Amino acid sequence: MEKKSTKKIIIGLVILAVLIGGFLLCYNKFAAKGTVGEKAIVIEVVDSNGISSEYDVNTDAEYLKDAMDELAASDSSFSFSGQEGDYGLMVEVINGEQAIYAEDNAYWALYVNGEYGQYGVTEQPVGDGDTYTWKYESAE
Amino acid sequence: MEIPIPGNMNLQNNMNNKVCFTTKDIALAGMMIAVIEVCKVALSFLPNIELTTFWLIMFTLYFGRKVVAVVPAFILVEGVVYGMNTWWIMYLYIWPLLVLLTWIFRKEDSALFWGIVSGIFGLCFGMLCSITYFFIGLSSGGVVAGFNTAFSWWISGIMWDMVHCAGNFVFMVILYTPIKNVMKMIASRTNC
Numbered sequence: 583m584e585k586k587s588t589k590k591i592i593i594g595l596v597i598l599a600v601l602i603g604g605f606l607l608c609y610n611k612f613a614a615k616g617t618v619g620e621k622a623i624v625i626e627v628v629d630s631n632g633i634s635s636e637y638d639v640n641t642d643a644e645y646l647k648d649a650m651d652e653l654a655a656s657d658s659s660f661s662f663s664g665q666e667g668d669y670g671l672m673v674e675v676i677n678g679e680q681a682i683y684a685e686d687n688a689y690w691a692l693y694v695n696g697e698y699g700q701y702g703v704t705e706q707p708v709g710d711g712d713t714y715t716w717k718y719e720s721a722e
Numbered sequence: 723m724e725i726p727i728p729g730n731m732n733l734q735n736n737m738n739n740k741v742c743f744t745t746k747d748i749a750l751a752g753m754m755i756a757v758i759e760v761c762k763v764a765l766s767f768l769p770n771i772e773l774t775t776f777w778l779i780m781f782t783l784y785f786g787r788k789v790v791a792v793v794p795a796f797i798l799v800e801g802v803v804y805g806m807n808t809w810w811i812m813y814l815y816i817w818p819l820l821v822l823l824t825w826i827f828r829k830e831d832s833a834l835f836w837g838i839v840s841g842i843f844g845l846c847f848g849m850l851c852s853i854t855y856f857f858i859g860l861s862s863g864g865v866v867a868g869f870n871t872a873f874s875w876w877i878s879g880i881m882w883d884m885v886h887c888a889g890n891f892v893f894m895v896i897l898y899t900p901i902k903n904v905m906k907m908i909a910s911r912t913n914c
Contacts (some may be wrong), residue, residue: 587832594838601845602884607879612873684805698863700874 614700614707616644621710625653627660627676628717630688635659635677644691646706646714647671662716670704677715683721691719739757747788754781754792755799770882771889775840778817782803782824785904793817808858812851819850833898840894844886 625637637660643649647670653660664673673690674682681688690700692706693715699706706714754777761773782789801810811905820843827839852872860873 587830587835590830591832591835591838594835594842597840598842602887605845605880605883609877612877613880614874614878655790676834688821693777698867701878705878 583686600622603705614705615654616707617709618644619710620645621708622713623649623708624715625660626715628715629677630681630718630720645704646708648677649705649708664703670702673703673716676718679718679720682699688718688720691717696714698711723819730877743791747791750785751788751791751795754785755791755796758796759799768843768889770886773893774817774887775820775890776893776901777844778820778906779836779840779894779899780901781823782821783828783903784909789821793821801815809851811854815848815853816850831902833895835851836898837891837894841887841891844888844890845883846875848879848883 583591620640625639626675627637629635629675631696637653637657639649639653641649641652643652646671650660650662654662662673662676664671664675666672673692674680676690680686683689692703694700694706695713696715699714703709706709752837755756758774760779761777765771765773778839781792785792788909797810800813804810823839823843827835830836855875856868856872858868859869
């Protein structure tokens, strides 16, 4: 009985170690990483009326939130805010327009070069020449 | 007083052979949910550090099938308190899965063994949650979009899953033996 239990613990430890190693490898290989250096990007905001505002940004920021912070500091017509969570900032207000899912039944969707974004604003890497579109989207 | 409820509960009403759940069982289930909720609120300032895994394992080990009533009630309470959002869908299958795993290995009585199980569960939590995101992506852009959504969601949270794994492991290894002794005492006093 004792021997059987020890065997199960050893097997469990091996599984745990393999999983940790495998997950870390996946994280290192596939996690979004920012690139160092100057980049020219476009940040576009499409509001609830479908009106688009474009901002050309030259930045050294590696992640979108930092680039947006720089834009907000240099251009008074652009502003954003939100709530910090486990996975970074959840954008709730852009240019004064609020889109909180629970209150407004709408949200600010992030598109990268026209494709639906896979990361939050804090984790979204900035790439030279990319266009980041914030679109006000109503829940269906 | 015995209240007939559907499902495979451990007590039988001898008069009509209906499966029953006593008032004491209902009170006990309420206490279990209260313990989980209190610990959850107390640790809410620490991201991905929780005692829900620990308690569900202990309750399954020492109160057996009664936990069948605790899990759905706990999930319902969570939904009512915090709102039924995407995470709530994840809870519908994640916590029952933990109870099922615990039930399979219920004969094991080692803090280290359960520490490993809790650690693996915490580590795989994000991966299990990402199943829901697969279906969200699937509904908007097909299988590839579903996979991309689930995969990137899982990858971005891996470091938090590591924290979850470590927290679960440490809590179980430290608390297993003292809580086990208390559980045994309660179980014998309440004839559970």
